[in-house]
Amino acid sequence: MDNMIAMMSKVDDILATVGNTDAVSLPKIVAIGSQSSGKSSVLENIVGREFLPRKTGLCTRRPLKVELIRTVDGETHSEWAVFHHKPGEIFVDWEEVKKEIEDETERECGSNKAVSRKPISLKFYSPNVLSLTIVDLPGVTRVPVGDQPLDIEKQLTDMIMHYIEKPNTLILAVTPANTDFATSDAINLARVVDPEGHRTLAVITKLDLMDGGTDAMDILCGRVFSVSLGIIGVVCRSQADLNSKKPLEKALQKERAFFQRSYPSLASRSGTFYLRKRLATLLSSHIRDCLPDIAMKINVLRRQFQHQLSSCGKEVKDPVATILDLLTKFACNYKAAIDGSGNLVLQELSGGARINYIFHETFGRTLQNVQPLDGLSRLEVLTAIKNSTGPRTAVFVPDSSFEQLVKKQIARLEEPSIRCVELVHEELERIIQHCITKEYLRFPNLIQKIKEVVSAKITGRMEPTKKFIEDLIANELAYINTKHPDFSDARQQACSNLLGIQTNGDSSEVAHHKQLARIENGGSGSVSEAGSSSSLPPAITDGKGDFAPQMINKREKMCPKVPKINRENS
Ligand SMILES: Nc1nc2c(ncn2[C@@H]2O[C@H](COP(=O)(O)OP(=O)(O)OP(=O)(O)O)[C@@H](O)[C@H]2O)c(=O)[nH]1
DSSP states (O other), rough: HHHHHHHHHHHHHHHHHOTTTSSSSEEEEEEOOBBSHHHHHHHHHHTTTTOOOOOSOOOSOOOOEEEEEOOOOOOOSSSSSEEEETTTBBBOHHHHHHHHHHHHHHHHHOSSOOSSOOEEEEEETHHHHHHHOEEEEEOOOOOOOTTTTTTHHHHHHHHHHHHHTTTTEEEEEEETTTGGGGGGGHHHHHHHHHHHTTEEEEEEOGGHHHHHHHHOOOHTTTTTSSSSEEEEOOOOOOOOHTTTTTTTTHHHHHHHHHHHHHOOOGGGGGGHHHHHHHHHHHHHHHHHHHHHHHHHHHHHHHHHHHHHHHHHHHHOSHHHHHHHHHHHHHHHHHHHHOOOOOSOOSSSHHHHHHHHHHIIIHHHHHTTTOTTTTTOOOHHHHHHHHHHHTTSSOOOOOOOHHHHHHHHHHHHHHHHHHHHHHHHHHHHHHHHHHHHHHHTTTTTTHHHHHHHHHHHHHHHHHHHHHHHHHHHHHHHHOOOOTSSSSHHHHHHHHHHHTOOOTTTOOOOHHHHHHHHHHHHHTOOOOOOOOHHTTTTTTGGSSSSSSSOOHHHHHHHHHHHSSOOOOOOOO
């Protein structure tokens, strides 16, 4: 029996080493229940040692897998413990075991009540135990405290389900006797995955705390609810016993006396001693039943791993040289992918060619499509002109309003430029994947690390590059050289276009005046032709009621895409 349990423990270790614990469901006992129902107390009673952190409120915050391994007398240490996360260290002091469980819990979950799914594994070697594997899970709680997330109840229930839904798990459903059984979390959760109760053993704790005049006879005899593996009552140490450091042996004696006194007819199949024996028998017969199925699954796994192993190639004699070689190759592949000298992908553009496409096609086309006057309504232009002249009436387009409008348009270049950076970044990330060739596949951790490091480097350049673009645009916005002759003409023409100046043979400034006057009159009123034209300075027009021909040519050159406004509609 001991051999079988020890063998299962070894298989579990091997599966944990290859990171495949879910591939084969190994028989184990899992203790579940609501918070403070007494799961850890029961586990301590079974082990016969005080090694668990104990206090009221949430105490178990990570699954704790305890493997009890029966040793023969005469070993160097009669009893010792080893943690899976500290393989070389042997613990012989139970206070240190307790402290290590607390420390390891805090390392993973922090100090403020948060919980984690990651189990702590402990092997306990002793000639005084029956070989067993028990997992103690955090208790179900409903109200989040400390760093616990709002959905703590769901997270805990999911964690419990993850363990107990496996068909080879025996469920130790711990329920305190001083609560209502109809609301027992342990029994209700167990029923979800094991409705017939074939793999559920109920343990009733805190029988000593039941109200005077009541007893748990009906419950212990299975008249309230029934589970086929049995219902066993236990009495563990109370908080007062823990505070006064009452030895476990004394507590076990007291427990035996309690059952002989209060439940004499059930005394022989109640209490910790009976529970230990029952669990060991159940587990070993359960292992026997599951063995053929487990052996078959392990054989399938073995074949899979052998196949994987043979695809790995030659043995690595010098790991450091191999890693250096792979890193150098990766760097060369990456450079080649950008230079264009790497493996050619025929189906799609990639690497440097794709970056070129992003710059010249995607980004280039976007810039070409940015029309200088897009998003500037005529009303906006006229309002800007009027706002910049204050109480005075505008005759010429003032520089300040022109600058204000131009700046708004230049700022529009920022968004497509940033998008271009993002596209290039995406491509640089894609190159990483392309550079990981077949020969890397046998080193999944190395691949993971390369991806992390290179991706972090590339992503680290994103912010400085975006900042560079923002600075470039800011530089352009800082000073608009309106004195530049081309720019100056373009300004005139762009504004003329917006104002719909080429109307009815009016000179540009006449039309400009009319527009401003229309705005002043609510947008549609008519303006006295004679009155307005008579106040215009004569030098602006060419005498034919329009801009001089060379000015129009300039406009065509500077703003070729500005659509002409229909004279009739303007
Ligand atoms: N009087 C009495 N107290 C008990 C009994 N079993 C547990 N307790 C007390 O109940 C409290 C909670 O016990 P734990 O064993 O820590 O409960 P738990 O279910 O492991 O708690 P969490 O893991 O935090 O959910 C402790 O103060 C125990 O001393 C019992 O049979 N009788």
